[in-house]
Amino acid sequence: MITRSRFIVALGLAILLVTSAGCTDSLNAGPLSYVDNDALTHELKGKANLAGKPALQAKVRAALARIFGESPQRIRVPENSGFPSGGLSLANFRQVGEGESARIEPIYHQLPDGRPDPNHRQTGGYGLYRRNCLHCHGVSGAGDGPTAAFLFPPPRDFRKGIYKFTSTPSGARPHRDDLTRTIRDGLSGTSMPAFDALMTPSEIQQAVDYVIFLSMRGETELALIEEGSISDENDTEALGEEILKELTAGVFDRWKSAQTQVMNPTIPRTKSDHESVIRGRDLFLGRTKEKLECAGCHGALAKGDGPSFVPVDVFNMVVFGGDPSTRPERVDALDETLKTLWNQKPDDWGNPLRPANLVKGVFKGGRRPIDIFWRIAKGINGAQMPAHYPTLNEAQIWDLVNFVLALPYDPDLLASPPPMPRPKLAEAGASR
Ligand code: HEC
Ligand code: HEC
Incomplete structure (x- = not known):
């Protein structure tokens, strides 16, 4: 002993x-x-x-x-x-x-x-x-x-x-x-x-x-x-x-x-002019050769309602529509497609997860440009948001930062050309 x-x-x-x-x-x-x-x-x-x-x-x-x-x-x-x-x-x-x-x-x-x-x-x-x-x-x-x-x-x-x-x-x-x-x-x-x-x-x-x-x-x-x-x-x-x-x-x-691995960018932030914001928008919408998936999660209007996640009203019904202990029953009541989508997307702790609504301009991890840089470059651990460095170079990440920070003040950035409207819940439930 x-x-x-x-x-x-x-x-x-x-x-x-x-x-x-x-x-x-x-x-x-x-x-x-x-x-x-x-x-x-x-x-x-x-x-x-x-x-x-x-x-x-x-x-x-x-x-x-x-x-x-x-x-x-x-x-x-x-x-x-x-x-x-x-x-x-x-x-x-x-x-x-x-x-x-x-x-x-x-x-x-x-x-x-x-x-x-x-x-x-x-x-x-x-x-x-x-x-x-x-x-x-x-x-x-x-x-x-x-x-x-x-x-x-x-x-x-x-x-x-x-x-x-x-x-x-x-x-x-x-x-x-x-x-x-x-x-x-x-x-x-x-x-x-x-x-x-x-x-x-x-x-x-x-x-x-x-x-x-x-x-x-x-x-x-x-x-x-x-x-x-x-x-x-x-x-x-x-x-x-x-x-x-x-x-x-x-x-x-x-x-x-x-403690010795902080990922500080090696180039300063790109000036946030119209060109940079538009380059960031095109990256976000997957229009560049990198074919990024931002909009698949965050939605074409960046409202946190992309098709990789269940629609917002389904999410709200499951999470807030009753006692948390009866959540599994509300998930069970979903149709098969929605249920599969739901079960694919918990966070690493097993909790329901939603992509951020980027139009609101509320950022959990801080709204300084460097905060947004880190979120995009290295992703959000445990929450499915992937790292984009080194797929993207630092200049491209700064363009995305400029776009994300400009969006809440310029909602028209994503309004033209008009993106596909998302189907209503009833149709979504029936068709997906
Ligand atoms: C696979 C899905 C997915 C993809 C792809 C994705 N995100 Fe996210 N993102 C999320 C989720 C989920 C959250 C919310 C995490 C949370 O609140 O814990 C999030 C949060 C964010 C936030 C908010 C951070 C904060 O501090 O609150 C920003 C900004 C963001 N994403 C930008 C982007 C950009 C730009 C891209 C593309 C380069 C992107 N995301 C790609 C899922 C994704
Ligand atoms: C009223 C409830 C509440 C109190 C009080 C609270 N927290 Fe939290 N804390 C939260 C929530 C909710 C989250 C997770 C938010 C999320 O994941 O989006 C969190 C997340 C965190 C995180 C994780 C951040 C990350 O990067 O993942 C840390 C660290 C933390 N809290 C520390 C503390 C400490 C230390 C205190 C006391 C000084 C404290 N919290 C008090 C609710 C609370």
């Missing part, structure tokens, strides 16, 4: 952080427990799971507790996880020493010169998350807090490590600045609020760290479940130390490498 202390030495020395109940803050009162990933205990169609493998389930829970701490109040910062300042931003207390000599010390904000500021106690990522984010994103970051059931789109599940609004290559983890922007500015047009008025820049960084911590924990849990699903329940060697080290190193490395 591997003792806990030996295991930690094997991984390198972990820091134990303790998050107090923060007596002055009633929201922080009382301990919380992490919630298992469903795939740990349930049979999930088409997904790796450990249903019926209690010994491996116990190993996964024990490994997560040893690597990340057994509860949100007792955080272990694994060596090599790459958190700035060793992860001290995650909590408000830390344990110094082990066993008999262990004592608990408060953590202070840092002065500009790096020394702790004795007048300024830190709330820590966990405390901030608990107060501001947990009711939507949930204790384990599964996007399942008590408010989540009432929201569409639903809050992000952090446990896959997939983020939509990033500046890094398609499929890569986000840069810290991407998460900072999301938390500071919110995601326009969704219920994800902007926190710039509620949190200081330092606190936003603490929240960023805690989001990354929950992602790393969730990604490790998923990796262990996948490994366990191809392991024998009775194999005492299964999910041993070596494989754990390898899996966690993989998780940490993906986060670390993303």
